[in-house]
Amino acid sequence: MPTPELTFRLAVHADAPILSALVQSAYRGDDSRVGWTTEADLLDGDRVTTAHVEELIAGGQSAVLVALDEQDEIIGCCEVQLQAAGLAYFGMFAVQPSLQSAGVGRVVLAEAEAYARQRWQATAMEMTVIAQREELIAWYERRGYTVTDETRPFPYEDVNVGVASRTDLYFRVLRKTL
Numbered sequence: 001m002p003t004p005e006l007t008f009r010l011a012v013h014a015d016a017p018i019l020s021a022l023v024q025s026a027y028r029g030d031d032s033r034v035g036w037t038t039e040a041d042l043l044d045g046d047r048v049t050t051a052h053v054e055e056l057i058a059g060g061q062s063a064v065l066v067a068l069d070e071q072d073e074i075i076g077c078c079e080v081q082l083q084a085a086g087l088a089y090f091g092m093f094a095v096q097p098s099l100q101s102a103g104v105g106r107v108v109l110a111e112a113e114a115y116a117r118q119r120w121q122a123t124a125m126e127m128t129v130i131a132q133r134e135e136l137i138a139w140y141e142r143r144g145y146t147v148t149d150e151t152r153p154f155p156y157e158d159v160n161v162g163v164a165s166r167t168d169l170y171f172r173v174l175r176k177t178l
Contacts, residue, residue: 003103004069008111011064011077016053019064019077019094023048026094028162033097042132042169045162048092052160056092064092065115067108075099076108080116083126088116088178090127109143117178125178128152128171137172145174 011019027039027047039047056079057064067076076099079092090112095104116122127145129137137147154169155161 003107004075004099006067006069006076006104006107006111007072008065008067011053011057011066013054013057015064015066015074016050016057018074019066019092020046020048020050020053022074022077022096023053023092023094025097026100039130039133039162042130042165044165046160047162049160053092063115063119065108065112067095067104067111076104078108078112080112080119080125082116082120082122086121086123088120088122088125090116090125093127105139106143113176113178123178124175126173126175128173130154131170131172132168137174140174143176145176148173148175 024047028045053064056062059081062079062081064077064079066074069075076095077092078090078094081089081091083089090109093105093108095108113125116125127140129140131151141147150173152171152173154164154171156164156169
């Protein structure tokens with residue numbers, strides 16, 4: 001499948017329900033099993049709420065980017081956040097499940113990196129990935145990210161990230177020089 005032509009823009013308030021549904025479809029429930037990024041075997045419940053997406057859109061040190069196809073339909077998204085001088089964070093990354101493996105994710109990631117360099121003069125990007133998601137970590141490594149020695153605990157008590165189906169989850173921190 002060829003990579004669709006994409007255009008990008010910053011998310012607006014009206015996008016929040018669409019983006020929360022997109023993120024949910026990419027990671028949770030039966031719809032997520034169409035793609036390869038599913039977390040359905042690790043977590044149940046919502047990956048993100050519309051209210052949380054609205055907060056990210058309104059945030060001053062973050063940007064929610066949306067990827068639009070040729071018909072101006074939202075097919076991908078991500079959040080880029082300024083963490084510290086020179087360091088940006090990449091999160092809330094989602095691609096419509098039926099378009100995963102079509103190159104859309106690579107284009108969205110590259111756009112996020114370019115945005116962080118241009119907007120904040122970021123020289124590095126970092127992210128956290130559930131350690132058990134080895135295939136996803138390998139995908140990021142193929143895009144130049146390095147798995148650091150740093151780990152972060154999984155927020156089991158935070159109902160906004162869903163309900164874990166196992167007790168051994170934690171995050172690996174990945175970083176790339178931009």
